Amino acid sequence: MRRIRTLDTIDATVGxxxxxxxxxxxxxxxxxxxxxxxxxxALISEDTTLLMEALRSxxxxxxxxxxxxxITGTGGRIRNPxxxxxxxxxxxxxxxxxxxxxxxxxxxxxxxxxxxRQRPLQPLISALRGLGGACRxxxxxxxxxxxxxxxxxxxGRAVFTNARSSQYxxxxxxxxxxxxxxxxxxxxxxxxxxxxxxxxxEAMLHFGVEVxxxxxxxxxxxxxxxxxxxxxxxxxxxxxxxxxFLAAALRGGRVRVPxxxxxxxxxxxxxxxxxxxxxxxxxxxxDWVEVTGGTFHTDDLRFDMGAMPDMVPxxxxxxxxxxxxxxxxxxxxxxxxxxxxIAALACELHRIGIDAEEREDGLVIRGGTPHGxxxxxxxxxxxxxxxxxxxxxxxxxxxxxxxxVGKSFPGFWEEMERLYA
Numbered sequence: 468m469r470r471i472r473t474l475d476t477i478d479a480t481v482g483x484x485x486x487x488x489x490x491x492x493x494x495x496x497x498x499x500x501x502x503x504x505x506x507x508x509a510l511i512s513e514d515t516t517l518l519m520e521a522l523r524s525x526x527x528x529x530x531x532x533x534x535x536x537x538i539t540g541t542g543g544r545i546r547n548p549x550x551x552x553x554x555x556x557x558x559x560x561x562x563x564x565x566x567x568x569x570x571x572x573x574x575x576x577x578x579x580x581x582x583x584r585q586r587p588l589q590p591l592i593s594a595l596r597g598l599g600g601a602c603r604x605x606x607x608x609x610x611x612x613x614x615x616x617x618x619x620x621x622x623g624r625a626v627f628t629n630a631r632s633s634q635y636x637x638x639x640x641x642x643x644x645x646x647x648x649x650x651x652x653x654x655x656x657x658x659x660x661x662x663x664x665x666x667x668x669e670a671m672l673h674f675g676v677e678v679x680x681x682x683x684x685x686x687x688x689x690x691x692x693x694x695x696x697x698x699x700x701x702x703x704x705x706x707x708x709x710x711x712f713l714a715a716a717l718r719g720g721r722v723r724v725p726x727x728x729x730x731x732x733x734x735x736x737x738x739x740x741x742x743x744x745x746x747x748x749x750x751x752x753x754d755w756v757e758v759t760g761g762t763f764h765t766d767d768l769r770f771d772m773g774a775m776p777d778m779v780p781x782x783x784x785x786x787x788x789x790x791x792x793x794x795x796x797x798x799x800x801x802x803x804x805x806x807x808x809i810a811a812l813a814c815e816l817h818r819i820g821i822d823a824e825e826r827e828d829g830l831v832i833r834g835g836t837p838h839g840x841x842x843x844x845x846x847x848x849x850x851x852x853x854x855x856x857x858x859x860x861x862x863x864x865x866x867x868x869x870x871x872v873g874k875s876f877p878g879f880w881e882e883m884e885r886l887y888a
Contacts, residue, residue, distance in 0.1 A: 468841075468865055468866070468867055468869065469855070469865065469866045469869040469880065470863075470864070470865050471839075471855055471858025471859065471864040471865070471866065472858075472859075472887065473858070473859055473860065473861070473862045474714075474718055474859045474860075474886060474887060475718070476718055476719065476720045477714055477715055477718045477719075477720030477721065477722055477859075477886050478720055478721050479711075479720075479721070479722050479723075479885050479886050479888065480722070480723045480724075480725065480885070481711050481722060481723075481724060481882045481883075481885045481886065482703075482724070482725065482726070482878075482882060483703045483704050483707040483708045483711075483724055483726070483727070483876070483882070484510045484511070484512070484534070484703070484704055484707060484875075484876060484877075484878065485508045485509045485510040485534060485701035485702070485703065485704060486510065486701055486702055486703065486704040486705070486706075486733060487510050487512065487514060487515070487559075487704055487706065487707075487875050488559075488663060488666060488704075488733060489666065489670065489701045489702065489733075490506065490509045490510040490515050490701055491514070491515060491518055491559050491560065491563065492563075492637070492641070492666070492667055492670045493506050493509070493670055493699050493701065494506070494509075494515065494518055494519060494522060494529075494536070494538070495518075495522070495563045495564070495567060495641055496641060496670055496671060496674050496694055497527075497538040497540055497674065497694070497696065497697075497699070498522045498525070498526075498527035498529075498538060498540055498541060498567075499540060499541060499542075499543055499567070499641070499642075499644075499645065499694050500538075500540035500542070500674055500675075500693075500694035500695055500696045500697075501540055501542045501693060501694065501695055501696060502539075502540060502695060502696030503537065503538065503539050503540070503696045504537070504538045504540065504674075504696040504697050504698070504699060505535060505536070505537050505538075505697075505698045505699070506535065506536040506537075506538065506699050506701060507534070507535050507698065507699070507700045507701065508534050508535075508700055508701045508702070508703075508726070509534050509535065509536045509701050510534075510701070510704065510875070511531060511533075511534060511536075511877070512873060512874060512875055512876065512877050513555065513557075513873045513874045513875075513877075514555075514557045514559070514560065514874050514875060517553075517554050517555050517557050517560060518554075518557060518559075518560040518563075518564075519531070519536070521552045521554060521560060521564055522538075522564075524546075524548035524550070524552060525541070525545050525546055525548060525552075525564075525567065525568070525571070525575075526541040526544065526545060526546035527539065527540060527541055538696075540694070540696055542693075543570065543644075543645045543693065545567060545568065545570050545571030545572070545616075546571070547571055547572065547573035547574075547575060547616070548575060551576045551577075551578055551612075552564065552568075552575060552576065552577050552578070553578050553579060554577065554578070554579040554583065555579055555580050555583065556579060556580045556582050556583045556805055556846075556874070557579065557583070558583065558586050558632075558634070558804075558805075559634055561577060561579060561583060561586070561588065561611060561613075562588065562591055562632070562634040562635060562637075562638045563634070563637070563638045563641060564577055565577060565588065565591055565592070565595070565602065565613060565615050565638060566591070566595065566600075566615075566620075566638040566639055566641065566642035567641075567642055568615035568616045569595050569600035569601065569602055569615045569616055569619070569620055569642065570616070570619055570620060570642055570645050571616040571617075571619075572616070572617065572618075572619075573616055573617055574601070574614050574615070574616045574617050575614070575615055575616045576605070576612055576613070576614050577611060577612065577613050577614075577615065578611050578612035578613075579611055582805065582806070582846070583611055584610055584611050584612070585610060585803075586610060586611070586803055587609055587610055587631070587632075587803060588604065588609060588610055588611060588613055589604065589609030589610075590627060590630060590631075590632075590635050591635040591638060591639070592604060592609065592613065594625040594627065594635065594639060595615070595620070595639070597623065597624075597625055598620055598621060598622055598623050598625055598639075598646065598650060599618075599619075599620055599621025599622065599623065599646075599647075600615070600618070600619070600620045600621075601615065601616060601617040601618050602614070602615040602616075603615075619645070619646070619647065620642065620643075620645065620646040620647070620650075621646060621647050621648060622643075622646035622647055622648030622649055622650050622690055623648065623650065623651070624650075624651040624652075624653060625639060625650070625651070625652050625653070626653045626655060627652070627653070627654050627655065627658065628655040628656050629655070629656035629657050629658070630654065630656075630657075630658045630659065631659050631799070631800040631803065632659055632660065632800060632803075633658055633659060633660040633661055633663045633664050634660075634663070636652055636654065636658070636664050636667075636686070637663060637664055637666075637667040639652055640652065640664070640667050640668065640671065640678060640686060640688055641667065641671065643688035643690075644676050644688055644689075644690065644691070644692040644693060644694070645690075646688075646690050647690060648690050649687060649688065649689050649690050650687070650688045650690070651681075651685055651686070651687050651688075652685060652686040652687075652688075653683075653684075653685040654684055654685070654686075657773065659773055659776065659800045660734060660773070660774060660775070660776060660800075661734075661773075661774060662732060662733070662734035662774055662775075663732075663733075663734055664686070665732050666732040666733065666734075668680075668686070669732055670699075671694075673697060673699060674694040674695060674696075674697050674699075675692070675693065675694055675695040675697075676688070676692045676693070676694055677689075677692065702726065702727070702728045702731060702733075703724065703725070703726035703727045703728070704733075704875070704876070705727060705731060705733040705735040705736050705738070706733070706735045706777050706778070706849075706875070707875065707876045707879070708724040708727055708756065709735060709738050709778060709781045710781065710852045710853060710855075710856050710879070710883075711724055711758075711856075711882070711886070712724070712738065712739070712742060712747075712756075712758040712781075713781050713784060713785055713853065713856045714856050714859055714886055715747070715758040715759060715760045716742060716745070716747050716758065716760045716763075716785055717760065717784075717785070717788055717856065717857070717859060717860045718760060718859055718860060719759075719760040719761070720759070720760060721757060721758070721759045721760075722757065722758055722886070723755055723756070723757040724755065724756055724757075725754065725755045726754060726755070727754065727755055727756045728754060729751035729752070729753075729756055734774045734775040735775045735777055735778050737774060737775050737778070738775065738778045738781065738782070739751075739756065739758070741770060741778075741782065742758060742785075744764070744768070745763055745764055745768075745785065745789065746760075746761040746762050746763050746764050747759065747760055747761050748761060763788070763789040763790060763791075764789075764791070765789070765790040765791040766791055767791055767792040767793075767794070768791065768792075768793050768794070769793075769794040769795075769796065770782060770793070770794070770795055770796070771796050771797040772795055772796070772797050772798045772829070773797030773798065776798050776800060776801050776804075777849060779795055779798050779801055779808060779809075779812070779829075779830075780808065780812060780849045780850055780852075780853035780854075781849075781853050782795060783795065783812045783816065783823075783830060783832060783853070784853045784854065784856065784857045786832040786834055787816055787819065787821040787823075787832060787834055787835070787837050787857065788834060788836075788837060788857075788860060789834040790834050790835075791833075791834055792831065792832070792833050792834075793830075793831070793832045793833075793834065794829070794830075794831050794832075795829035795830045795831075795832070796826075796828055796829040797828060797829065798828055798829045798830075799827055799828035799829070804847070804849075805845070805846065805847040805848065805849070805874070806845035806846065806847040806850065807845075808847065808849070808850070809825055809826075809828075809829065809830060810825060811843075811845045811847060811850055812830060812850070813825035813830060814843070815840075815842055815843065815850065815854060816830075816832065818840040818841075818842065818843075819837040819838055819839070819840045819842075819854075819857065819861060819864075820835065820836070820837055820838045820840075821833070821834070821835055821837055822835070837857060837860070837861040838861055838862075838863065839858065839861050839862050839863025839864040839865070840863070840864065840865070841865040841867060842854040842864065842865065842866050842867060843867055844866060844867055844868045844869075844871055846868060846871050847871065848871050848872045848873075848874040848875050848876065849875075851866050851868070851869065851871050851872050852872055852876065852879055854866060855879075855883065856883075859886070
C-alpha cells in the first residue's frame with residue numbers, strides 16, 4: 468500500500484525507461500536475425516524479462532547489462548524448448564511468440580496467468596492456419612493455452628476485419644520473412660492501435676526487412692528476406708511519460724521528460740494534442756517534451772481513443788478534475804487488457820467521488836472535485852500509475868498492490884518522488 472502526498476506545484480525533470488513497444492519488437496526481431504544485435508536504452512521490466520526468458524528457450528542468446536541487451540540471433544531456426552513457455556500476463560509476448568513458434572519444427576505450448584487465459588488470440592490463430600501454419604487453442608476457446616509449430620509457415624493472404632488488436636498484424640509481419648512464400652495482410656474495417664503496425668514496420672526495416680504498403684492499405688512482406696544483427700537505440704516510452712504530463716496538468720506546474728521523440732511512431736504521442744486542446748502548453752524539443760499546466764477548458768469534449776488506448780486511464784483521471792463532460796469512445800478493446808480497464812476506471816472514479824458512466828466502448832465522465840480513496844489496482848500497472856498521479860491533487864489517495872507498476876515501469880515510484888524535490 469502506498470499513500471500519496473499532495474503537492475501544491477511542480478517544476479521538475481523526470482526520466483522514463485525505454486519504450487516497451489519498441490523493446491519487445493526489437494527483442495523478437497533480433498532473436499530471429501543472423502548475427503549479434505545490441506539494444507541500447509531498453510526497458511528492463513517484468514514483461515520484457517518474461518519475453519527474454521522465452522526467447523532464450525527458443526534458441527536466442529541474450530545477456531543484459533543495465534539497460535543494454537546483447538542478443539545472438541537464431542537466424543530463423545527456432546529451437547523447441549521441450550517445455551511449456553509461461554508468459555505471465557504479457558499479451559504482447561503471447562501474440563508475437565505464437566507466430567515465432569509456428570516457424571519452428573516442433574510444437575510449443577504457450578500459456579500464462581489466469582488473466583492471460585482470458586485474452587483472445589483466435590484472429591491470429593485463424594490467420595496463421597490460413598497461411599499454412601499449425602496453431603490451435605488447447606481448450607477451443609480461442610484463448611491460451613495455445614499450441615503452435617510443426618512445419619513452418621507457407622505464406623499467402625490473411626484478412627483481418629475490425630481487428631481488436633494491432634498485435635495480431637504485427638506478429639505476422641515480424642515472422643512473415645521466414646514463410647516459404649510472400650505474405651499479404653489485408654485490413655478491413657477498423658483496426659485498434661493502428662499506429663503500432665507502422666512502428667513494427669519501422670523496426671523491421673532497421674534490421675533489414677522491408678514491408679511494402681499497398682494502395683488499399685494492405686501490407687506485403689516478401690519471402691526470402693532476412694533480419695541482420697544491428698545496434699538499435701530504443702527511444703523513451705511515451706506511455707510512461709504520460710503520467711508526468713498528467714501531473715503538470717493537474718498541478719498547473721511544469722514537467723520536462725528527456726529522451727522522448729516528439730515525432731515518434733508511438734501512438735500515445737497523440738496525448739499531447741489532447742492536452743493542448745484541454746488548455747495545457749506543450750513544448751517539443753529534438754529529444755524532449757515539456758508540459759505546463761494551464762486553466763482547463765470547460766467545454767463538453769469527445770475523444771476517440773482507438774489509436775492510443777493505453778492513454779485512456781490518463782485521460783480519465785484528467786477528466787475527473789476538469790469541469791465539464793468528457794466522452795471517451797473507441798476503446799472497447801480495453802476490456803481485454805491487463806484488467807477490464809473500462810469497468811475498473813468507472814469503479815475507481817466513483818470511489819473518488821466522480822460521476823462516471825461505463826459504456827461498451829468507453830466512458831462518460833463528469834468532472835468535479837475528486838477526493839482521496841483506497842484505489843484497487845486490479846493488478847493493472849496503468850490503473851496504479853494514473854490514480855497515483857491523481858493523489859497529487861486529491862488528499863488521502865492510497866494505491867494498493869503498488870508493485871504492479873513493475874510490468875512496464877519498475878522505477879515509477881522513484882521518478883514520482885522527483886516531483887516533490
